[in-house]
């Protein structure tokens with residue numbers, strides 16, 4: 001694993017820090033090193049001569065900020081310090097005293113503070129332990145109301161390091177320089193409006209210390225480009241044939257939501273899957289053929305409302321040659337997009353299949369309605385559930401939602417399935433509690449049909465890779481990364497308004513070329 005993949009809680013970071021200090025690294029030397037790296041990074045963003053306001057707290061986050069103040073002062077920046085606390089940790093206090101002796105102006109009251117070009121937020125880091133109140137809360141709100149860009153050291157002050165919750169109030173940063181290892185809170189959806197552009201400042205924590213605290217196979221991982229690309233079925237073997245590249249069955253669509261079936265099919269197409277079969281209501285058959293000529297379209301008996309009533313008998317010639325489609329002949333099945341809840345009788349049958357199964361959209365709503373989550377556990381092969389927030393809450397009404405990472409872990413454990421909780425920071429968990437978090441996405445993807453594209457892409461990848469020695473959750477993580485990167489690429493060229501679900505399918509393959 002690389003440093004970019006590890007994710008820590010405050011307690012884990014504290015344990016790692018304690019090991020580093022116990023092994024002999026002087027606390028002051030580490031602060032000097034970390035703050036030196038922050039200062040170098042700041043000099044790439046802020047031009048010499050500009051005015052920088054440093055917000056320093058009572059702990060070592062404040063200590064880091066005060067070292068930064070000193071460095072920027074000597075590099076020719078105009079620096080002032082806001083430090084309103086009466087009690088400081090010893091090292092922080094020493095740096096504060098030295099900064100004052102250097103003649104850097106220090107303020108205790110916001111009423112005295114002049115304007116500046118940038119604010120550096122070193123009020124609180126992972127040591128924040130309670131709600132911010134009184135004059136500090138007022139100060140944070142004041143700095144947020146100013147127009148200066150704010151750069152937070154480690155984590156925007158006021159955010160809970162693990163859950164990303166706002167404790168009273170919090171700095172709304174434009175940039176966050178996370179120190180050493182990614183803090184879990186920065187990858188929680190609720191932290192997003194406060195974090196800005198986040199980057200990791202690597203200060204050389206040894207892998208031995210990381211593994212000693214997180215274990216050899218850490219539970220929570222951040223998806224990176226490198227890990228995502230390494231799971232793709234590329235390059236293809238020189239000698240192969242279509243059935244060796246997976247046979248995927250999509251069960252989707254209805255008269256009402258015909259487009260859902262097409263988008264799922266186009267997502268699967270981009271995955272490169274060898275054989276694609278799509279079961280849709282009989283009346284949609286020709287429509288699907290016209291959009292996906294390479295796919296085998298299976299027309300199904302319909303309900304009165306135009307939903308799939310049941311899977312059909314297929315074959316040719318006399319009735320005696322007809323047989324029910326054999327679900328176990330596919331390498332993977334995905335079911336749900338555009339189905340409507342009228343396909344209710346379908347789901348209990350499909351769950352019995354022995355190949356990997358992805359359930360999405362109305363398949364999840366039907367599961368919730370039938371209360372059949374427990375029936376997933378005895379399945380002989382992997383199950384992947386891909387709910388968005390609303391579907392998740394219907395499926396798992398008793399799971400608290402404040403900490404999405406915890407919520408998805410509990411859902412996976414309860415269902416025995418891999419659960420992918422969609423959102424601005426999609427989180428994926430396996431039943432053993434292993435979590436993958438997608439650190440980048442775009443609000444351009446908040447559009448009808450983009451989830452259908454993900455289901456197609458994911459199931460097409462699973463169908464191809466499932467028999468190789470790849471962990472299923474790694475493939476789910478890869479599909480999630482690929483899908484969001486396509487959204488980001490499309491939004492770059494077409495703006496955030498220009499990423500309809502069909503357009504999204506056209507940007508999937510260019511992501512790999514990039």
Ligand SMILES: NC(=O)C1=CN([C@@H]2O[C@H](COP(=O)(O)OP(=O)(O)OC[C@H]3O[C@@H](n4cnc5c(N)ncnc54)[C@H](O)[C@@H]3O)[C@@H](O)[C@H]2O)[C@@H](O)CC1
Pocket residue numbers: 017027028030031034057058059060061062063064089123124125126127128129130131132133136153154155179180
């Ligand atoms: N100096 C070093 O060697 C290193 C320092 N690091 C920095 O150290 C930080 C952690 O330092 P600390 O453990 O000192 O913690 P913090 O600097 O985050 O803050 C802890 C201090 O804030 C006080 N406090 C907590 N909640 C409060 C509230 N609501 N209102 C008022 N006061 C409150 C505590 O009593 C304590 O004095 C990291 O975030 C990082 O910036 C790390 O990057 C690793 C290396």
Ligand SMILES: [K+]
Pocket residue numbers: 061121122123124125152153154155156157
């Ligand atoms: K901070």
